[in-house]
Amino acid sequence: MKIFVNNIPVNIIAKTDLKEWDVYHTIKKGDNKMISQLDLMGDILFVDLAETELKVFFLLMQDKKFKKATSITFAVNDYQSAKKLVKDQFTIVKAAGGLVLKKDQYLLIYRLKKWDLPKGKSEDGEKMKVTAIREVEEECSIKVDLRSKIGVTWHTYMQNDKRILKKTNWYLMDCVDDKDMKPQEKESIEKVAWFDKTELPSLLKNSYPSIVEVFKKFNKKFDHKIKLF
Structure with a gap:
């Protein structure tokens, strides 16, 4: 699922569908660091991000944070659950x-x-x-x-x-x-x-x-x- 948030493409994909890693400028794995503290630039990949962090991310994006990012991809373990979590916020x-x-x-x-x-x-x-x-x-x-x-x-x-x-x-x-x-x-x-x-x-x-x-x-x-x- 690709969602344009403030004209930035945000991709949600199943982790099993992640084929290439070297196309991303930055790779962030779940490490309990709040997403609000990150300075995101270029093409960003998040792997194993907690659902709470995913919800925070979309709130911050709506407030026009992370304007330096070119694209953001979330590789998730449960694709259907993550997609529903995102949709339920809107x-x-x-x-x-x-x-x-x-x-x-x-x-x-x-x-x-x-x-x-x-x-x-x-x-x-x-x-x-x-x-x-x-x-x-x-x-x-x-x-x-x-x-x-x-x-x-x-x-x-x-x-x-x-x-x-x-x-x-x-x-x-x-x-x-x-x-x-x-x-x-x-x-x-x-x-x-x-x-x-x-x-x-x-x-x-x-x-x-x-x-x-x-x-x-x-x-x-x-x-x-x-x-x-």
Whole structure:
């Protein structure tokens, strides 16, 4: 499970799935030293961390601690238990969005000074596929056909003093009609535009890590060779 906390990827994996150790800058094993005392830099691996320390870590991350870390990985003995422990600290919000194609072009939106993909929260009882189509069509004023699922991203944020963990389901879509394409201004979207793959690297430098993750999943699942940076 990968969660983006303040745009830093935090990975939770089973210890048995840990294959490489030398890719990490720092390795910390459970040693009873409080995580709040650590100065984390680069790619960090924690092994055999106590559950209490894992809970403290996410509280500190939400307060924008450990800003020098590039990525953080927890290798745990009980993956399902650790995942539940993390989720239980947040209010879960479900959302869905789309990576829309038109021949060899990709649809991006510009919102809050970042390039993004169209997405939004699910309504009560709404299936994720329905949410994805509705949000894309509302935010961009286009018509789409849903092709298949790309994957899921997780990221955290604060809202009304609540700690939110958003699960976003992403789908690959084809544009079938964009003659009336325009940004949904009430959602603070300033631009909706098509780009070819040669333009994506520069645009994704001004995007969110979770959006880059969607393109990585797209590349892997559909064997595309989009250069992201």
